[in-house]
Amino acid sequence: MMIKGVKTERQLDRKAIDELFREGYVYAPHGAYIRKTHGIDICKVPMNANFTCPNWDGRLSKEGCVYCPNFARQFTYESFRRVIGQGIKDQVKDQVEYYRNKGAGEKFLVYIAFGTNTYLPVPELKKIFDETLDHPDVIGLTIGTRPDCLPDEVMDLLGDYVKQGYEIWLEVGQQTMHYHTVESVLRHHGVAETIRVVQEAHRRGILVCMFLIMGLPYETRSEMIETARLISVIGVDAIKIYPCLVMKETRLLSEYRTGKYRPISMTEYAQLIADFIEHLTPYLLVQRISKDCGLDGKIVPEWDTHRFLVGPRVEKILAIRGTRQGSKYKLGLSADELEPLSKPDPPRKKAKKRTVQEMEEKLPI
Numbered sequence: 001m002m003i004k005g006v007k008t009e010r011q012l013d014r015k016a017i018d019e020l021f022r023e024g025y026v027y028a029p030h031g032a033y034i035r036k037t038h039g040i041d042i043c044k045v046p047m048n049a050n051f052t053c054p055n056w057d058g059r060l061s062k063e064g065c066v067y068c069p070n071f072a073r074q075f076t077y078e079s080f081r082r083v084i085g086q087g088i089k090d091q092v093k094d095q096v097e098y099y100r101n102k103g104a105g106e107k108f109l110v111y112i113a114f115g116t117n118t119y120l121p122v123p124e125l126k127k128i129f130d131e132t133l134d135h136p137d138v139i140g141l142t143i144g145t146r147p148d149c150l151p152d153e154v155m156d157l158l159g160d161y162v163k164q165g166y167e168i169w170l171e172v173g174q175q176t177m178h179y180h181t182v183e184s185v186l187r188h189h190g191v192a193e194t195i196r197v198v199q200e201a202h203r204r205g206i207l208v209c210m211f212l213i214m215g216l217p218y219e220t221r222s223e224m225i226e227t228a229r230l231i232s233v234i235g236v237d238a239i240k241i242y243p244c245l246v247m248k249e250t251r252l253l254s255e256y257r258t259g260k261y262r263p264i265s266m267t268e269y270a271q272l273i274a275d276f277i278e279h280l281t282p283y284l285l286v287q288r289i290s291k292d293c294g295l296d297g298k299i300v301p302e303w304d305t306h307r308f309l310v311g312p313r314v315e316k317i318l319a320i321r322g323t324r325q326g327s328k329y330k331l332g333l334s335a336d337e338l339e340p341l342s343k344p345d346p347p348r349k350k351a352k353k354r355t356v357q358e359m360e361e362k363l364p365i
């Protein structure tokens with residue numbers, strides 16, 4: 001589909017991903033994929049529409065997830081400081097000009113970030129999204145939200161934008177596919193919500209990027225890798241992975257201070273991300289594997305989580321191993337493996353029961 005002169009996406013183009021691997025990528029980077037499929041540079045520009053979150057405002061809880069710092073941190077992001085206080089149209093105009101002047105792209109997807117950006121009644125959401133899309137060079141939206149804030153009415157609203165030709169992405173904060181972790185970090189939703197969101201989004205031509213955190217408390221390494229397999233099976237289109245950070249003013253900080261939580265080391269993280277990527281389906285885009293913004297207030301881990309350090313390290317590990325995204329993606333046995341390695345012994349022939357008369361006949365005379 002075309003909008004404003006540019007092809008827009010409804011589902012991932014597997015041939016384009018195959019080409020990326022043929023070109024030598026060890027995982028399918030979102031940026032390179034977008035350039036290939038759209039034919040021009042598309043830049044994501046962040047925008048803040050001042051949404052709150054039901055896990056902060058008391059609808060679900062007043063405390064937030066254990067790792068979520070004071071909500072005001074949204075204004076510490078460098079990319080937002082210039083546009084604080086501006087209305088939606090002005091923010092979009094300002095951000096588009098800023099990123100275009102930096103040579104970042106010709107057309108733009110507006111990333112509505114911070115908070116739960118579908119947590120408003122549908123008419124108010126429509127007003128915000130309409131204003132955001134009302135720019136000649138904006139080809140779509142990418143909306144950060146929780147999986148439990150996307151009822152059918154919101155999905156229908158987003159589906160209508162798809163019908164008009166816009167490219168719509170949801171960026172869903174799920175963080176892990178293990179219910180016990182979701183519950184322990186006090187997200188106040190489950191895993192079923194995210195499975196539903198992927199199904200409902202795909203029915204409407206909406207793409208889904210999932211946020212994941214590695215190194216969450218209470219979760220094992222093999223569970224984190226199982227998350228890679230689970231999101232592959234349910235058909236997530238892209239991921240953003242971060243290391244778990246302990247920030248100021250969070251409950252995770254108390255757990256760290258009392259020794260209940262140990263942050264992940266850089267070596268552990270890089271190895272884990274390499275393992276994670278190997279266990280993903282090849283047909284899923286990797287948007288991020290590091291955290292390099294919003295770090296004001298980070299206590300630990302002390303290592304630099306910037307993408308320019310983490311990315312090359314992970315790529316080097318994969319190169320040394322000679323593996324890439326999908327190398328270890330395997331769901332059960334293949335048809336060829338349904339051949340038992342050891343066959344059970346053939347049943348012994350049962351000795352025929354002889355009658356007394358037969359036995360007597362066999363006796364020597």
Ligand code: SF4
Pocket residue numbers: 053054055056063064065067068069115116146173187
């Ligand atoms: S869902 Fe996101 S914004 Fe809401 S409390 Fe959790 S981390 Fe914070």
